[in-house]
Amino acid sequence: MTDTPILHVDMDAFYASVAVRERPDLRDVPVIVGGGSRGVVLSANYLARQYGVRSALSMTRARRLCPQAVVIAPDFETFQQVSTSVLENFRRVTPLVEVVSLDEAVLDVRGSIRRLGPPVGIAEHLRSVIHDEQGITCSVGVAASVSVAKLASRRAKPDGVVVVPPSTVTAFLHPLDVGELWGVGEKTRTMLHRLGLVTVGDVAHTPVRTLQRAVGHRLGSHLHELAWGTDRRAITPRAGPLEPDRSMGADETFARDTDDGEVIRRELLRLSQRVSGRMRGAGVAGRTVTIRIRFADFTTITRSRTLPEATDVTVEIYRTATRLFDALGLQRARLRLVGVRVEGLVTRTSVHRQLVLGEPEHGWADADRAVDRATRRFGAVALGPASLLRTSGRR
Numbered sequence: 327m328t329d330t331p332i333l334h335v336d337m338d339a340f341y342a343s344v345a346v347r348e349r350p351d352l353r354d355v356p357v358i359v360g361g362g363s364r365g366v367v368l369s370a371n372y373l374a375r376q377y378g379v380r381s382a383l384s385m386t387r388a389r390r391l392c393p394q395a396v397v398i399a400p401d402f403e404t405f406q407q408v409s410t411s412v413l414e415n416f417r418r419v420t421p422l423v424e425v426v427s428l429d430e431a432v433l434d435v436r437g438s439i440r441r442l443g444p445p446v447g448i449a450e451h452l453r454s455v456i457h458d459e460q461g462i463t464c465s466v467g468v469a470a471s472v473s474v475a476k477l478a479s480r481r482a483k484p485d486g487v488v489v490v491p492p493s494t495v496t497a498f499l500h501p502l503d504v505g506e507l508w509g510v511g512e513k514t515r516t517m518l519h520r521l522g523l524v525t526v527g528d529v530a531h532t533p534v535r536t537l538q539r540a541v542g543h544r545l546g547s548h549l550h551e552l553a554w555g556t557d558r559r560a561i562t563p564r565a566g567p568l569e570p571d572r573s574m575g576a577d578e579t580f581a582r583d584t585d586d587g588e589v590i591r592r593e594l595l596r597l598s599q600r601v602s603g604r605m606r607g608a609g610v611a612g613r614t615v616t617i618r619i620r621f622a623d624f625t626t627i628t629r630s631r632t633l634p635e636a637t638d639v640t641v642e643i644y645r646t647a648t649r650l651f652d653a654l655g656l657q658r659a660r661l662r663l664v665g666v667r668v669e670g671l672v673t674r675t676s677v678h679r680q681l682v683l684g685e686p687e688h689g690w691a692d693a694d695r696a697v698d699r700a701t702r703r704f705g706a707v708a709l710g711p712a713s714l715l716r717t718s719g720r721r
Contacts, residue, residue: 329492330445331436332561334467334475335416335452338484340429341369343462344408345398356395360385364662365579368400372484402576402604408460410608415455419448424561432472434561449487473508474499474555480506495555500527507552517541518549529553573612575667576600583622583660590664591648597666598644610671611636615646618665619654626663629654636672643668 337343341359346352356374360367367388370379377392388395409428416423419442422434435448442448449466456464463485467478470492477499482488490498504526505515521540523529529537530553538546551557576597584590594617605611616630629650637643647666 328436328439328444330468330470330489331434331439332469332472332475333433333435333445333449333452334469334472334479335431335433335449336465336467336479336483337412337429337456338463338465339369339371339375340409340462341400341405342371342374344405345369345401346371347461348401348404349398352396352398356392358385358388358392358395358397359400360388360397361399361579364581370395402600403607406604406608408462411460412456412464415452415459419452422561422563424563432475432561446487446489453485453487469555470495471555471557472559472561473552473557476508477502477506490555492555496527496530499553499555500525500530502526504529504553507549509552510549514541514545526553573616573667573669573671574601574604574608574610575616575618575665577618577663577665579620579663580661583662585656585658585660590651590661593664594647594651594666595644597664598647599640601666601668602638602640602643605638605668605671606674609674611638611674612668612671613637614669615643615650616667616669617647617650618663618667619651619661620663622660622662624662627654630669632670636670638674 342357345359346357354373356377356379357371358367358374358379359369365385367379367381367383367385369381370388374388374392374395377395379388379392379395383391385397389397405428413423413425413431416431416433420433420435420438422437424432426432435442435445438448439445442451445468449468453464453466456462465479465482465484466487467475467480467482468487468489469475469478470490474490474495478488478490502525503515504510504518504523505512507526507529510518518524518529518541523532529549532550534546534550536546537549540546541549548557578593578597580589580593613634613636614630614632616628618626618628620626631646631650633642633646643666651664
């Protein structure tokens, strides 16, 4: 099966699986990973999914659907460690690894077949190694193109492998709803359904020019290729030991909508501290700081600023985040959620900070690393910014 060199590997209910791995007593009960009554579901195990609980569902709705579920707060440090280990297994197989997210990647194994055997054998090898080393399962789609491999891995869930040879691509694709095509969102799906194009086969048998007139030249051509499984997008490997995402971030939904600037800035500090700590743990730094603001009516905006040098320093990230927030000039607007994200990550060792005349020998970067050492030894509540103490109950 050397004509199916593309593997799409997707961890099964990744965050929930890792959480249950840390709590074996929860293996046979519904588990939801998420935060707060007003937050959203990050992940749910398959027992919880039987009750209709899905990622991105509001926690209120999830609790209503499955009141007996155990809710676990996300542990992003552990998720990152597991994801990094899984990524290392991928890179042992092939350097052509394109990471889609913490729990998902595409591999081109054509250069590894002589050494490791056919693609389906490589897929089984990866599943076995990941299960043995990490205690979680994954599903793998094997095909000639990225988009078909993605759909195949979805059919393989949970904990399986599905191979789609070129000779069976149309039989596999054409009965599917057009919304299952990779990259077709709800708006495009609704538009295509309105045009009478319900299945992938409907799209495939519509002339390209008709598609282009209906949805635009570029999208029409792309949909035609996806519908016939002829897209051959090259895999773009990500060089260096970076976290799977090109960015790291954290959001927080307030228990109540707030317009209190002091509360909002404290949350920006807490999020900046959380993000920078994860960055230092992963050995990366970034130049672009982005804040996300969601208002009470669910309107969401983002604002970004690119720094002269990449950083992983909490104070620098927080200072930039608060400047972005202050520049919005919000007048008593009530906020539901705030988020901080650092983008354009590079390895920390590649960053050379510009020396400043008169700068102290030990600065904020050293303070951050001292905090990291203390929290690793005594826990996350051992040490932190003084302004956050008033919200934690500590004095």
